[in-house]
Amino acid sequence: MLSWKCVLIAYSITLLYKVTAYSTIHREVPGFLNRTNLPKRINYQKRNASTSTNNGESPWRCHFPALSQSGLIYLDNAATTQKPYCVIEAITNYYASPCSNVHRSQYQLATAVSNQYEDARTAIAKFINAPSARNIIFTSGATDSINLVANAWGYTHIRPGDTVLVPLSEHNSNILPWKLLEQKNNSNVHFVKLNTDGTLDLDDYKRQLSTGKVRLISIAHASNVLGVVQDLKSIIATAHEHGALVLVDACQTLAHVNIDVQQLNCDFLVASGHKVYGPTGIGFLYAKQEVIEHMSPYKGGGGMVKNLDTSGYELEDIPHRFESGTPPVAQAIGLSKALEFISHIGLSNVRMKGVLSNPHQIASHERMLLSHLDTQLRNLATVHSPPIKHEHVPIVTFNIAGQSPYDLAQLLSTRNIAIRAGR
Incomplete structure (x- = not known):
């Protein structure tokens, strides 16, 4: 509904965290999931939100194969997010292992898959209480x-x-x-x-x-x-x-x-x-x-x-x-893993049933990044996002006088930076 000519940047925890390990694949599958250097079990290690690697990268970045392999700086998370290993693995396991439809049959495999599907529903319910x-x-x-x-x-x-x-x-x-x-x-x-x-x-x-x-x-x-x-x-x-x-x-x-x-x-x-x-x-x-x-x-x-x-x-x-x-059976199972991933890293003051997340883990890190981005951009461009006075998710909207937002987005793309340009 908003009429806007600007470039939209969305910071998200995709850039903040990396994989330390993830769970075992049930059978051999082609592609990067077979790489022998991948860790074998998820260890959602609680880290201080200010922790970073020696080169300034977030220690959580390589949770995401799309980021860890390409060097991509992805700032379009308001449109869609990259996927962590645990989600990719959950979907791969569904298709690589014997699978069935849900709620249609009584044989053991069908019952097991139906239970997974309903467990995903339960996970969503718990996530939003x-x-x-x-x-x-x-x-x-x-x-x-x-x-x-x-x-x-x-x-x-x-x-x-x-x-x-x-x-x-x-x-x-x-x-x-x-x-x-x-x-x-x-x-x-x-x-x-x-x-x-x-x-x-x-x-x-x-x-x-x-x-x-x-x-x-x-x-x-x-x-x-x-x-x-x-x-x-x-x-x-x-x-x-x-x-x-x-x-x-x-x-x-x-x-x-x-x-x-x-x-x-x-x-x-x-x-x-x-x-x-x-x-x-x-x-x-x-x-x-x-x-x-x-x-x-x-x-x-x-x-x-x-x-x-x-x-x-x-x-x-x-x-x-x-x-x-x-x-969408595989997708439901994958979504439940994504919510599990977020929960173990920790939203701000989240207490789920049976899971106490690390307080402020995501929110405080994002707040720091958002504040830094907003401050620096206001020295360079016209920022259309309201000043960060209220609770705010990490999205900043801006343009540069005399510059087409589409041209700027294309220029940044040559530097491997992904942002959204629009009207």
Whole structure:
């Protein structure tokens, strides 16, 4: 939604950490995974956030084969992240070992794979402190998750004349599903203004809520352009006071900020695996139990019904009734490994069930890098990201006067530096 002519840089822990070891491959497979110099078991060694190698590189960088082998300086993590060995290995093991579909058969292999798939669902629930794995629906990504809410919940609960609120800073993926719904049922999509510091304009927000027509606010925890982390607890509480539900897009924060859906009290939360060092083609939707029970499947296929005959059908239990067709099994397993990877390194003050992460490990290191980058860039370029006064994920948006952002991106590419240029 934002109109911008600039270069977007996104720092992420992809540049901060390296592999010390990873777990054993179950069988011989071709390619770099067979290299004899690779360590054999994951040892998520807790390191001080200021630790670096002798040449100034992060000690965690070689967790990522794409970075350790190429010397690439990758600063486009807001778009997608590189993948650590443990994720690559988990996916490789699924395909290199005997595999099966899930929830289709009773033989031992099928049961084992189904258990792995459901364990991945449980891992996601624990990572965001959802009450139950039943609150987690696997999707192909955050875009798919938002469309699921728009169609499975919004189509019956957002009626003609009702309003969906969306901040001006939102990604297209959090606007177009609601615009399409607007065309289908004559609802309205209204935009909420931002303050100059990138936070939501609460006066405008409350004014629009006071109309009594707002049924949902769909908001990114942090914009992929501005990086400012919104005060969700206040935003959600205010929405609930006016009878509106809240959907949170956590794509830009899940790998950087501790997220507790019960503490936030959000009604929906969506995220994509490839933004958190996981595979592409996998994401999830969290929905409160009292909300998910009033959602109706909008896609049909195998795996979502218990019984089907000429007289009718009986839907599967939640959440499987929303997962029609063969699911992304390998990707789900890979995503669970990515979340395990993040948890063992440590988000800021994260305490998961059964896992106490190293406090401030990721957040403090990223804060240091972000502050340094922001300070240096303001001496060289026009920085469009708000000053770092509030909680902020490591994203900086800038341009250089008289220079095309596309030309600058191409120039930096010749130096093996990857950034994003856009409008």
